[in-house]
Amino acid sequence: MVAGETSGDLLAGLLLDGLRAQWPQVASMGIGGPRMAERGFDAWWPSERLAVHGYSVELVRRLAGILRIRRQLRARLLGGDRPDVFIGVDAPDFNLGLEAELRAAGIRTVHFVCPSIWAWRAERIAKIRAACDHVLCLFPFEPELLARHGIGASYVGHPLARVIPLEPDRLAARRALGLQPEDEVLAILPGSRSAEVAYIAPPFFEAAARILRARPRLKILVPAVPALQGRVARAAREAGLDDAATTVLAGQSHAALAACDCTLIASGTATLEAALFKRPMVIGYRMHPWSWRLMRRKQLQPWVGLPNILCGEFAVPELLQDAGTPEALAAAVLGWLDARQGDPARIAALEARFTELHHELRRDTPRLAADAIRTLLGA
Structure with missing residues (x-):
């Protein structure tokens, strides 16, 4: 198996639960x-x-090392004791090429998480067809799309929809984080990668400083990857956020999303988590300008955030790249916080749509994924 990043590790861990239930000695x-x-x-x-x-520049700097790892991994998998199956978990830029080489050498290959060809980079479909014996899909519309291109696939649901309760306990989360039931709480999630924090944290925290001036009693939670916690805390202080109002947490993103009234959040899997917690959100993202120009040219839909893509509309605001100024981000967050008092119907409608989405995605993902792999292997 190959899993990249925090979200891939989570998905792969749940898949391993299903595989171990099928094959205890796997x-x-x-x-x-x-x-x-x-x-x-x-x-x-x-x-x-x-x-x-x-x-990004980071990719250019690290590309040689990543390619070296892939060469070494390929050699190890093709030598001696070959695996019964290779499972690439997300990370398509790394995994699809490796899967194609392994499949050509006779190893069965599974890709867990259909690359978002329905959103951008549609040209990947040919690479997926060459690389994958089977694709495990998180979203219900994906298997039919892949089938039209001759690619076997199964809908297994999104595992986060089972991990996150249908009715999150806001009060319990607040007690666990030392917050009061009546507190107004904003969660800020500026990304889990070093480069994301570099580009996204400064405007997010500058926006938070503006929001705090408008609502001095606001409590701010910032879940951070433990390895980046110190860096995130420094960025918050540099933006003028005082320690009395702001708590930088080591991880605990689910606790922060359960506790908050609204979240300012970087585009990615975390936005789906926020939707499953039924929380109003403002989605932001920034990256190197060159990266942004390349990605925009490959975008197929008007939405970038997963909640908006799955709802088929701008259910929540997206403020990306140059549009994501501290002023605009602050105004959008304040719009949600104001709605809690002045327009509760807006909040209720969003929560109802996100509840529908939660039910759509809630399946026994570990079992369904393991069943699909068992069928592929004829075991």
Whole structure:
């Protein structure tokens, strides 16, 4: 298995639960993170070695090392004791090429998470067809799309929809974080990668400083990847956020989303988590200008945030790149906070739509994914 980044580690950990239920003695190895290691995964390299931020300077700097890891992994998988199946978990830029080479050499390949060809980079479909014996899809419309191109696929639901309760306990989350039931709480999630924090945290925190001036009693929670916690805390102080109002947490993103009234959040899997917690949100994103120009040319839909893509409308605001100024971000967040008092019907309508989405995505993902792999292997 190869899983990149925090979200891939989470997905792969849940998949390993399903595989172990089917095959209790299953041996798993490759590239992974701590959740996979908890399930007995043998990580030859840690998943953060693959984490980069778009078409960035960071990618150029790290590309040689990433390609070297892929060559070494390919040689190891094709030598001696070959695996019964290779499972690439997300990370399509790394995994699809590797999967194509392994498949050509006779190893069965599965890709877990259909690349978002329905949103951007539609040209990837040919690469997916060459690389994958089967695709495990998180969203219900994806298998039919892949089938039209001759690619086998199964809808297994989104595992986060089972991890996150249908009715999050806001009061319990607040007690756990030392907050009062009556507090007004904003969660800020500026991304989980180093380059994301560099580009996204400053405007997010400057927006938060503006919001705090308008609402001095506001409490701000900032869940941060533990390795980046100090850097995130420094960025918050540099933007003028005082420690009395702002708490930078080591992880605990789910606790922060459960506790908050609204979240200012970087585009990515975390936006789906916020939707499953039924929280109003403002989606923002920034990256290197060159990366942004490349990605915009490949975009197929008007939405970038997963909640908006799945709802088929701008259910929540998206303020991306140059549009994501501190002023605009602050105004959008204040719009949601004001709605809690002045327009509760707006909040209720959003929560109802996100509840529908939660039910649509809630499946026994570990079992369904393992069943699909068993069928592929004829085991």
